[in-house]
Amino acid sequence: MGLKSFIADSKIGWRKRNYTGSEFSFSAELATSASVLICLPESLRELTIVKPFLPEFADIFAPAEMFLIACPGSHVANVFPRKGYRIIAPGMHQRTWAGLPKPGLLKALHANKFDIIIDLNLHSNPFVEFILLDFPDCVKIGVGDHRGEPFHNVEIRTSYMRDERNIYRSFIETINQLKNPLPRGFVGQTRLSGF
DSSP states (O other): OOHHHHHHHHHHHHHHOOOOOOOOOHHHHHHHOOOEEEESSHHHHHHHGGGGGGGHHHHHTTTTTTEEETTTTTTTHHHHTTTTEEEEEOOOOGGGGTTTTTTHHHHHHHHOOSSSSEEEEESHHHHHHHHHTTTTEEEEEESSSSSOTTOEEEEOOOOOOOHHHHHHHHHHHHHHHHHHHOOTTOOOEEETTTO
């Protein structure tokens, strides 16, 4: 572990120990969300896998305002179309020496008053983890079961171990079913992925 990783882990650990969450109604937050932030993965390979699924989030949460945030250094503005999303692509100057978001970036993010934050990272990402810890009043939904509280309020596990495309597919289907449940009395087959 290098010095940068040690400092980042120490700062995240301190924030985690001093974190105070708030109570919320998950179904109410999903139903009334007005502003949603999606934290993109850092690697180009994962970004390429995630890209086709992003329009579905905009459909699920419509008419909420949708934001994508990339990690500094990833050229997400060149990869993703702007249709349906506002893209936040921080520069390297908005990240500390240890790789964490600077206070000015966090302040700018808070100005958007996010109701929901969706973390699409399948692996540890200190930049995103620090952002998640800075939003105790948001519903934070994550993929898998590797971070837990306080990073995520809700984690959706899937039965797909290493098939990233199907992990994301199952994740989105589950969020859609939670946000838009079938009406009472509906007869038919449905399966909640991820449970």
